[in-house]
Amino acid sequence: MDPMTVDLAATPVRDLNQALHAPEPEQRWRVRNPRGAHAIACGLTRPLSVEIDGHVGYYCAGMNQHAAVTVNGNAGVGVAENMMSGTVRIRGNTSQSAGATAHGGLLVIEGDAAARCGISMKGVDIVVGGDVGHMSAFMGQAGRLVVCGDAGDALGDSLYEARLYVKGAVKSLGADCVEKPMRDEHLTELAGLLKAAEFDEDPAAFRRYGSARRLYHFKIDNAY
Amino acid sequence: MNEGLRESATFDRATIHAIQRAAATGVYDIRGWGAKRRLPHFDDLLFLGASMSRYPLEGYRERCDTDVVLGTRHARHPLHLDIPVTIAGMSFGALSANAKEALGRGATAAGTSTTTGDGGMTPEERGQSRHLVYQYLPSRYGMNPDDLRKADAIEIVLGQGAKPGGGGMLLGQKVTDRVAGMRTLPVGVDQRSACRHPDWTGPDDLTIKIVELREITDWEKPIYVKVGATRTYYDVKLAVHAGADVVVVDGMQGGTAATQEVFIEHVGIPTLAALPQAVQALQELGVHRKVQLIVSGGIRTGADVAKAIALGADAVAIGTAALIALGDNHPRYDAEYRALGSAAGFFDDFQDGRDPAGITTQDDELADRLDPEEGGRRLANYLRVLTMEAQTIARACGKAHLHHLEPEDLVALTIESAAMARVPLAGTDWIPGRTR
Numbered sequence: 001m002d003p004m005t006v007d008l009a010a011t012p013v014r015d016l017n018q019a020l021h022a023p024e025p026e027q028r029w030r031v032r033n034p035r036g037a038h039a040i041a042c043g044l045t046r047p048l049s050v051e052i053d054g055h056v057g058y059y060c061a062g063m064n065q066h067a068a069v070t071v072n073g074n075a076g077v078g079v080a081e082n083m084m085s086g087t088v089r090i091r092g093n094t095s096q097s098a099g100a101t102a103h104g105g106l107l108v109i110e111g112d113a114a115a116r117c118g119i120s121m122k123g124v125d126i127v128v129g130g131d132v133g134h135m136s137a138f139m140g141q142a143g144r145l146v147v148c149g150d151a152g153d154a155l156g157d158s159l160y161e162a163r164l165y166v167k168g169a170v171k172s173l174g175a176d177c178v179e180k181p182m183r184d185e186h187l188t189e190l191a192g193l194l195k196a197a198e199f200d201e202d203p204a205a206f207r208r209y210g211s212a213r214r215l216y217h218f219k220i221d222n223a224y
Numbered sequence: 225m226n227e228g229l230r231e232s233a234t235f236d237r238a239t240i241h242a243i244q245r246a247a248a249t250g251v252y253d254i255r256g257w258g259a260k261r262r263l264p265h266f267d268d269l270l271f272l273g274a275s276m277s278r279y280p281l282e283g284y285r286e287r288c289d290t291d292v293v294l295g296t297r298h299a300r301h302p303l304h305l306d307i308p309v310t311i312a313g314m315s316f317g318a319l320s321a322n323a324k325e326a327l328g329r330g331a332t333a334a335g336t337s338t339t340t341g342d343g344g345m346t347p348e349e350r351g352q353s354r355h356l357v358y359q360y361l362p363s364r365y366g367m368n369p370d371d372l373r374k375a376d377a378i379e380i381v382l383g384q385g386a387k388p389g390g391g392g393m394l395l396g397q398k399v400t401d402r403v404a405g406m407r408t409l410p411v412g413v414d415q416r417s418a419c420r421h422p423d424w425t426g427p428d429d430l431t432i433k434i435v436e437l438r439e440i441t442d443w444e445k446p447i448y449v450k451v452g453a454t455r456t457y458y459d460v461k462l463a464v465h466a467g468a469d470v471v472v473v474d475g476m477q478g479g480t481a482a483t484q485e486v487f488i489e490h491v492g493i494p495t496l497a498a499l500p501q502a503v504q505a506l507q508e509l510g511v512h513r514k515v516q517l518i519v520s521g522g523i524r525t526g527a528d529v530a531k532a533i534a535l536g537a538d539a540v541a542i543g544t545a546a547l548i549a550l551g552d553n554h555p556r557y558d559a560e561y562r563a564l565g566s567a568a569g570f571f572d573d574f575q576d577g578r579d580p581a582g583i584t585t586q587d588d589e590l591a592d593r594l595d596p597e598e599g600g601r602r603l604a605n606y607l608r609v610l611t612m613e614a615q616t617i618a619r620a621c622g623k624a625h626l627h628h629l630e631p632e633d634l635v636a637l638t639i640e641s642a643a644m645a646r647v648p649l650a651g652t653d654w655i656p657g658r659t660r
């Protein structure tokens with residue numbers, strides 16, 4: 001069956017979201033002419049598939065649960081923010097704070113991600129085909145961030161338990177973030193993430209970073 | 225003690241102790257509660273009451289309504305509360321689950337709302353709260369779209385009066401299995417709550433964030449924006465432009481669970497100074513009483529409630545006073561407070577987790593000391609007293625609804641409070657900075 005098509009040149013985002021939130025929505029959706037509109041396909045709760053042809057604004061697929069959302073274009077700030085489950089795939093690049101605070105699911109960015117990718121991540125898996133900007137995974141609590149390109153300044157600053165894998169160069173590590181050895185279990189984990197993202201990369205070419213856990217307790221040396 | 229001993233006003237005993245403590249430990253002091261210094265406050269205002277030219281209403285007989293509707297601007301389901309005193313956001317983590325439940329029970333019995341806090345929503349609290357406001361904080365700990373949809377309103381927190389510009393902290397002794405699980409953190413870490421929202425910066429972004437939250441919740445729920453009192457006039461204008469249904473302004477006296485003492489006492493402006501600025505901003509935008517204003521920070525009595533409303537607030541929120549109503553700082557725990565180096569009436573170590581009253585703790589044994597039903601009854605009693613006191617004053621001023629109170633009913637006792645509250649110094653027609 002053909003997907004349900006919605007043309008945002010003619011339909012307000014609010015109507016689209018209402019339709020996607022309806023108790024028994026169509027399973028497959030195609031969205032045309034997003035033209036950078038904000039909050040497209042946010043708050044989904046069902047395993048729908050939504051494909052968006054063009055660039056989206058802020059918070060596309062925000063707080064996603066179970067749905068598979070694909071953007072055939074670039075995404076603005078906070079794509080898939082606080083996602084709980086499901087899959088969000090961006091064929092182009094994303095602005096800052098991609099996957100911010102997300103608790104679960106898989107976010108795939110085929111291009112580059114700007115600053116703060118995975119900020120405060122709480123369990124999501126994020127796989128980026130290109131580079132990530134500065135302060136990525138800032139205060140990351142849980143989940144995995146995979147970067148096939150380079151990482152900007154202060155990667156993993158104030159990191160908790162999120163695990164970071166970077167293939168290219170890391171401009172600098174943030175406070176309390178250190179390089180850690182790649183053991184077999186990490187290679188296996190990374191291979192699984194790359195496969196899920198459908199990227200053809202060699203896990204052995206990556207390095208792993210994580211928290212040194214020196215900021216976990218408030219004491220004289222870190223009380224500023 | 226020698227009668228001739230003279231305490232220094234500059235280096236008083238608490239100051240001397242603070243220097244000694246700093247010298248001994250090398251770390252700044254962290255505590256709960258709010259600013260303890262003397263500040264211009266509602267105590268510095270008086271009501272005029274009815275007279276030859278004003279007609280009073282009969283005390284506790286004639287009708288004096290107290291209800292308030294919050295979120296009429298954009299939300300499909302505004303909150304209709306019986307009384308204009310709400311319970312402020314206090315996190316599960318800072319407070320025990322029993323304390324959160326007691327707050328829900330008390331608020332519900334009195335017909336008002338309670339608010340979650342950093343760390344997410346607990347079933348105890350949701351279950352016992354008829355009107356529950358869900359906080360959306362920079363940390364997003366426990367932030368979950370299912371809970372967002374279960375809430376009756378959403379409060380985007382930019383700051384708190386006790387620490388505008390500061391994040392939060394929850395020291396390791398309170399990060400138990402349950403708290404850590406809800407926040408996705410290792411058990412026992414000294415946990416920081418971010419001071420900046422992770423996915424927006426500035427008022428233009430906030431506009432888009434509010435739209436996203438409305439889209440996710442199908443435009444049902446009122447959206448509040450909470451700010452610590454600093455540049456209040458501008459913050460309120462920006463919050464209104466960003467689309468807030470309700471603005472919450474928390475003055476520097478506002479309570480906290482754990483903040484540096486230096487921050488609590490030296491950052492932000494008093495509630496009394498902030499409130500008229502907020503009202504001015506709303507009036508200039510033509511939205512006073514359309515975008516509702518909730519004010520908090522040092523509300524203790526029905527007089528405070530009435531004064532805040534007379535100055536233009538639609539409702540107030542209470543934190544510290546609600547904890548006291550539950551049993552915080554009760555003399556029956558004096559010996560235990562003393563064992564902790566404090567005393568009943570002084571206890572402010574909410575960060576520490578060893579609260580003898582079982583309120584600001586995650587220790588099961590201590591938490592069990594607070595019976596949520598009993599605590600809820602005490603809170604409901606207290607809320608009723610606040611309401612009756614405010615009504616008493618309103619009737620004496622001839623008002624059939626608390627919201628009919630107005631600045632014209634007030635005078636100030638000090639020049640400072642006259643200037644801040646923008647009401648005349650008692651016995652004069654002088655409002656410093658406004659009239660000559």
Ligand SMILES: Cc1cc2nc3c(=O)[nH]c(=O)nc-3n(C[C@H](O)[C@H](O)[C@H](O)COP(=O)(O)O)c2cc1C
Nearest residue numbers: 312313314315341342478479481521522542543544
């Ligand atoms: C124990 C405690 C915990 C608090 N936790 C939060 C919180 O999680 N989020 C928040 O916005 N404010 C928090 N606050 C501040 C209150 O919401 C409120 O602004 C303040 O208590 C009002 O001032 P009052 O205590 O003088 O009534 C907390 C306050 C206390 C006392």
